[in-house]
Amino acid sequence: MDKLSLSKCQPIEIDADNPFKNDALNREANLTVLTQFITSFEQSIVLCIDGGWGQGKTTFIKMWQQYLKNQHIATIYFNAWESDYTDDALIALIGEISLSIKELEIQDKTKVEKLIAPICKYAANFAKAVAPSVANLSINAITGGLTNTDGLSKTLGALGESLVKEQIKKYEESRRTLSKFKEELSKLAQCYTGGDKQKPLVIFIDELDRCRPDFAIEVLEKAKHLFNVDNIIFVLATDKTQLGHSIRAVYGQGLDVNGYLRRFIDFDYLLPLKNISYIINLINKFSLGKYLLKKETHYIQPKSFLKNMVDKYNLTLREQETFCNIFNIIVRTKDDAWFGHYWVIFICIFLIILKLKFPDIYKNLEYNNNSDFFDETIKNIDSHCASDDKLSNYYLELLEFLFLFLKPLNSLRYIYNSNSLKERIEKNAKEFNSDENKIR
Structure with missing residues (x-):
């Protein structure tokens, strides 16, 4: 068996002669x-x-x-x-x-x-001064063992006056030397x-x-x-x-x-945000493009789906790097047949993003709390749909459709089961108050 070779994102190498050589964000x-x-x-x-x-x-x-x-x-x-x-x-x-x-x-x-x-x-x-404060000194050490009230009061008064004078002297000295400090600077x-x-x-x-x-x-x-x-x-x-x-x-x-x-x-x-172009650069850097092209059609394009998710969920540059670290491990430790259907790629991409951005929802899946997972996930997807741009919601609605389809099965394992598809989608979509246009 060939040795598995994995790597994670490294800081961008800044070329000494051409600092913008590896600049993926056109800075x-x-x-x-x-x-x-x-x-x-x-x-x-x-x-x-x-x-x-x-x-x-x-x-x-x-x-x-x-x-x-x-x-x-x-x-x-x-x-x-x-x-x-x-x-x-x-x-x-x-x-x-x-x-x-x-x-x-x-x-x-x-x-x-x-x-x-x-x-x-x-x-x-x-x-900063490092001298010990009066509060940290023992009364016995300060007073020399005095117990007489008047004597103690006079001693503490003299000590306080001495400390105040010392601080004033230090302040005056600092004012005098400030101009000299700036002159040397x-x-x-x-x-x-x-x-x-x-x-x-x-x-x-x-x-x-x-x-x-x-x-x-x-x-x-x-x-x-x-x-x-x-x-x-x-x-x-x-x-x-x-x-x-x-x-x-x-x-x-x-x-x-x-x-x-x-x-x-x-x-x-x-700092200008140029997030979407960065994910494509990372995909190429990790040689992950082939996994996103396997099931590409005119209507279903995993690479476009990924770009859309990065935009909709506002992944930072660092989160995009973390995404690629995780996705890279998955695709290189799973058999190619595991990605035989584009829905699997979609779910894989989305679950990684969910783990990064909404770990509390994702943990429901880890703890086999599937009912809460599906309910919260569907609501989360719907909340990221733009009300004024239906075209940009295309992939989110596909994703929502998928989870509505899987919800009654209470598992992600039955992805290929398409029995009673229409009835199940309608039933579950109405449960989440989807309008008739979205259901269609």
């Missing part, structure tokens, strides 16, 4: 325009690439990063989620800048390395850009929406307030809706999130 035009946009600013700006979970934000900005590198524009990539185990976002950001020096195409790297030292020194004034940006005002230093911040809420907020604050230096551009790749949930988790559900984010984000760019 080149988008990135060319965005590049013209950010290079038109001499001031610091924060641009947000806004896209939902699984819509390809990371691939988008990494493709853009390589494109900028090829234009000799310095870039730094910072994965916020991978760094949120730290206590201080500023330290993480500066650490990433320091680590990136070796990878940047800079003539005088020694000069840049010398600039990092004072930046780190000034940053220490803004870093400006010098650093000029080193990266070679003094060319049309070539900013671009810092990409990815996965912000997946961070701890407090860390995500801190990254925003540090990027906007401390790195507000000419010729430094921040590009955030995040799902603003999810980021909003994180912010509300800290500041309360009544917060105006959009108003809050406008304090930090200068411009938004909504």
Whole structure:
């Protein structure tokens, strides 16, 4: 028996010479325009690439990063989620800048390395204090064993005054060094850009929406307030809706999130959705096309059915990759005869999508709760039919027909049994309040 060879979707390989070589979504035009946009600013700006979970934000900005590198524009990539185990976002950001020096195409790297030292020194004034609080110290240690009330009160009062003075001193020092910190950052940006005002230093911040809420907020604050230096551009790749949930988790559900984010984000760019073309690219990549062509006719086309389901159920790019991972395993572990009827292909495709998008309905099938499965599935299919576009409902209604046909059998096993087809369809369609046109 031949060894079974399986694989799963891998991240898109970004070619160094041609970053758009493997671009299945035709992003080149988008990135060319965005590049013209950010290079038109001499001031610091924060641009947000806004896209939902699984819509390809990371691939988008990494493709853009390589494109900028090829234009000799310095870039730094910072994965916020991978760094949120730290206590201080500023330290993480500066650490990433320091680590990136070796990878940047800079003539005088020694000069840049010398600039990092004072930046780190000034940053220490803004870093979180690690001194223990009064609450964590034992009363005995603070008071030296005093038990007299007046003596204890005076000691605690003096200690409190000392702590307040210390904090005020630290605040004044941080205000004085803020301008010096930005001055050194400006010098650093000029080193990266070679003094060319049309070539900013671009810092990409990815996965912000997946961070701890407090860390995500801190990254925003540090990027906007401390790195507000000419010729430094921040590009955030995040799902603003999810980021909003994180912010509300800290500041309360009544917060105006959009108003809050406008304090930090200068411009938004909504990532264009091009989902349907991607699934075809994946089908070709996995060599799955032959399984979708076996029973193709003028009226029944499994590939068109798949595209329609991706559109109707709004599968993200990541969900499409997961779909292909599962479908690939099924077709390569089942005998070809198993796909002898196009209905089997339809059911297979739909059940995978149902598992991805509506796992609670799918679990009814796994738990042999078939009655609930059929009822909820038929209602789900019907809910995805567009009321104003009957043509786009063609495959959904075929699918609904199939499940109405199978419902009284309470199983998917009797797919080929066509006894009393008309009577059964009419009976079950009326049960779900289908009108006469749909029944026909």
